Amino acid sequence: MREPNPEKLNELVGKLVNDVGVSLAGASILLGDRLGLYRAMADGKPVTPSDLAKKTKLHERYLREWLCGQAASGYVDYDSDKDTFSLSAEQAMALAEEASPAFFAGAFDIVQSAYLDEPKVADAFRTGNGVGWHEHSKCLFAGTERFFRPGYNANLVSSWIPALDGVEAKLKAGARVADVGCGHGASTIVMAKAYPKSTFFAFDYHKPSIERAKALAQDAGVGERITFAQASAKDFPAQDYDLVAFFDCLHDMGDPVGAGKRVRQTLGKDGTWMIVEPFACDNLKDNLNPVGQVYYHASTFICTPASLSQEVGLGLGAQAGERRLRQVATEAGFRRFRRATETPVNMIFEVRA
Template identity: 35%
Template sequence: MDENKAAEFTGRVLADTAAFATVVLAALGDRAGLFKELAKGGPGTSGELARRAGLDERYVREWAAGLHAAGYLRYDPAQQRFELPAEHAPTLAVEPGPAFFGGVHQELVGAVQRYDTVAAAFRDGGGVRGDELHPDVAEGTSRFTAQWHRNLLVQLWLPLVPEVEAKLRAGARVADVGCGTGQALIELARAYPAVTGTGYDVSPSAVAAARAAAEAAGVADRLRYEVLDASGGLPEPYDVITTFDVVHDAVDPAGLLRSIRDGLRPGGRYLCLEINCSDRTVENVGPIATLLYGFSMLYCMTTSLAEGGAGLGTLGLPEPVLARLSAEAGFATCRRVDMDNPFNTLYELTR
């Protein structure tokens, strides 16, 4: 054994373990509103921050000291004030900005709270059902994906698929499968006044939130949301169907793709956003892949296996797998859209 390499690895594990504690501290600060308070109101002592945010000073003091130790906050010892650097605000306080991580932290900490059940599944199989996950998983996912819908969907992704965009401008009937809290359809309805659509999700609470969000956005007259397991078929035909990081989670991904194909009108288009990954394990390395494998273990894979499903996992739908499944489902074409995104890949499929 190389003693230097062993010592180096021990240091690496220490850093990774400290990073986990940092995520917990960051999630607590996000939930308490402390990052946004620092961004809005400027630096403060622990007492000043506690008063401004309506919190307990002792907890604020420990939290701030911990994130100063991690390098997230600055500290002025003369004034005993903590500061959120301007360069850190987009990642920690600007929601739903393109760099915001608050939703990711909430989702991850929520998923870890079912650790015991996942650990038992290593021995017994199965997993954690979606409705058994901590509520922070759904809420964090909604906050995280809001970044795509607000900052990327209309601005960057749709111009890359001009035939889809033309259908939307002409008043396409759109279905968003696995719609969550409905944000994708809401953004499409805002950007394309002639669009009408339906969102489908298996979660009654997500559908209720989507309906409320559409009302608040003033587009409820053109959108509706329904509780439905779309793998069993869609109730009406559509010009455009979308899924955003949904198929790899599905209990029956092959059945879901068949339903989507059958639910398209002739000439219809299906936009499938999926994880940017390889079908070769050796290529799925680095911090992003590590994070996604963690989410897979605690969320994407386990919820599918809990239902006796395929258990593809977060990185389980690379391009060759999607191409095979889409051909088996009857799609005529499956095109990977040329875009630069470290997390996601966009595909355009035709009936």
């Protein structure tokens, strides 16, 4: 057995203790989200466990333990003089207010799916087979929508579409738009609400997601202006689209080049392919940071297994980077490719023939 450096060992153990706490805190966030605890505290008023029990009709002793854990994690504030707990405005935005651009509780539905589906992924490691999107636990589908929706709400209409050459004017005047790999339709609904003169078509191979997207679109008042259909990225119907959008899904596809070729076939004259992908640099060393940590782990359990379950199985992964994405677009026959804009968690590309 090799002799460890005691200082480095202590540092690593300290990090692991922190990570165990963070991992357990994720389940606690799920619990608070499911039971409406954050929403019950969203007004910022200090509460005792007894107060929260009366508001939520839940058991006081359980609530005290949950509140203590939340305070230890920094997710709620604790006043030791009054023995009360409260949500700051920032904590409420992140954990209680689903319409907030900073809402983060939905991410832990994705984390839960990674734990639930670990045996399937472990088997894929042994066999080299994939794990299809549809083979994951249901919490992944809702969690993905809840995780990405705040970013779409905050950025899609305000900055991403305006960064594309001439696209915003077309959408305002009335354009034909395809949202491929739409999932629960969060991105499609945002666009449909913002551009009432345009017509939207949304496609996903996962039928339960399409059914859920239809319901959410009706709730949002745009159900009559979006045509949802079950279709893959390589066979969605051609309509001479002015814009074809792929939101956080190209890297999940087994044959992204084949999907790009289908986009070329479906675009109208001077049409645009918008690709939104997780933020990543081209070199691994530049992705060794908190954002890369999230995406590499998610890619291990979700994105790479999804790609390897399909034909070709290119396995781009969630940290493909601009260089590899450009290569995909070029091999699909597109000549113009540029990064239009970015956020700390996404890159937005404009691709044209």
